[in-house]
Amino acid sequence: QHLFTFNEQEYSSTSSCKELKQRFGFSTDGLYYLSTASGVVYQTYCDMTTAGGGWTLVASVHENNLYGKCTTGDRWSSQQGGSPNVPEGDGSWSNTVTFGTAEAATSDDFKNPGYYEITAEDVAVWHVPNNERVDQWKVKSFLRYHTETKFLNSYSGNLYNLFKLLPVKFGVGTCPANHGPSVPLVYDLGDATSNHNLYGPNIRAITQPGFITFRAINTEGAALAICSGVKPTGCHNEHCCIGGGGHFPEASPRQCGDFTGFDWDGYGTGVGWSASKQVTEAAVLIFYR
Ligand code: G3P
Numbered sequence: 172q173h174l175f176t177f178n179e180q181e182y183s184s185t186s187s188c189k190e191l192k193q194r195f196g197f198s199t200d201g202l203y204y205l206s207t208a209s210g211v212v213y214q215t216y217c218d219m220t221t222a223g224g225g226w227t228l229v230a231s232v233h234e235n236n237l238y239g240k241c242t243t244g245d246r247w248s249s250q251q252g253g254s255p256n257v258p259e260g261d262g263s264w265s266n267t268v269t270f271g272t273a274e275a276a277t278s279d280d281f282k283n284p285g286y287y288e289i290t291a292e293d294v295a296v297w298h299v300p301n302n303e304r305v306d307q308w309k310v311k312s313f314l315r316y317h318t319e320t321k322f323l324n325s326y327s328g329n330l331y332n333l334f335k336l337l338p339v340k341f342g343v344g345t346c347p348a349n350h351g352p353s354v355p356l357v358y359d360l361g362d363a364t365s366n367h368n369l370y371g372p373n374i375r376a377i378t379q380p381g382f383i384t385f386r387a388i389n390t391e392g393a394a395l396a397i398c399s400g401v402k403p404t405g406c407h408n409e410h411c412c413i414g415g416g417g418h419f420p421e422a423s424p425r426q427c428g429d430f431t432g433f434d435w436d437g438y439g440t441g442v443g444w445s446a447s448k449q450v451t452e453a454a455v456l457i458f459y460r
């Protein structure tokens with residue numbers, strides 16, 4: 172009885188899926204409860220199987236309306252219209268505001284305390300079609316990859332700290348001098364070419380496949396948070412990167428929103444600068460390990 176109580180206390184203060192796997196042996200993908208150091212309990216999804224498992228879902232970036240330019244639902248850019256007066260937009264990449272639920276992570280934005288609290292080394296990303304139920308995420312996803320370089324060790328252990336060092340803020344730097352890191356990817360579903368093909372031909376011509384890039388800058392000095400699957404070699408990064416600051420000067424506010432300028436040459440057309448319908452209508456799930 173004593174041992175059981177002790178273990179239960181240990182379990183109730185578990186801070187990551189990695190710890191759940193390593194210390195308690197949980198090995199099934201699905202929803203679990205985690206706790207912060209100060210005792211905030213929250214539910215999230217653990218990927219317990221990919222490449223050794225222990226991946227904690229900390230965020231999802233969901234585009235609810237690509238026609239709404241920095242309006243309601245653009246929590247990873249700005250819900251405040253796209254003005255240079257709010258250069259960081261909602262600031263979600265580097266603040267402790269949380270929103271959404273794990274269960275709805277493909278139907279709305281999600282950010283839990285693990286995003287800023289967990290100390291991690293690598294990230295994994297899944298692209299899952301919008302509105303899929305939790306038990307379908309893995310089978311319905313069309314792209315899954317992770318890093319293995321332990322790059323987060325160089326950025327104080329998570330994306331919250333990385334984006335404190337590299338603010339997602341309009342005017343913070345220039346392209347390409349002030350881009351953040353581009354980290355090589357290991358693909359768990361799909362490959363660098365299929366990933367690249369999710370974006371329009373114009374942007375494919377000025378990006379290198381097989382990387383995840385953090386805090387890219389575009390031609391006009393807008394800051395973008397994450398470029399999924401690419402390393403920019405040019406500067407029109409608003410067509411392949413998600414999340415950003417509060418102002419995108421080119422044709423403002425047309426490039427302002429969680430999926431930035433994915434619709435520049437039409438919604439879901441996959442021509443010119445536009446992204447495919449598949450990637451446009453899928454949530455981006457971000458994991459730590
Ligand atoms: O990001 C693309 C834009 O800067 C140029 O667009 O329509 O003149 O090719 P466009």
Ligand code: CA
Nearest residue numbers: 233244246429
């Ligand atoms: Ca959103």
Ligand code: CA
Nearest residue numbers: 390407409421
């Ligand atoms: Ca441009």
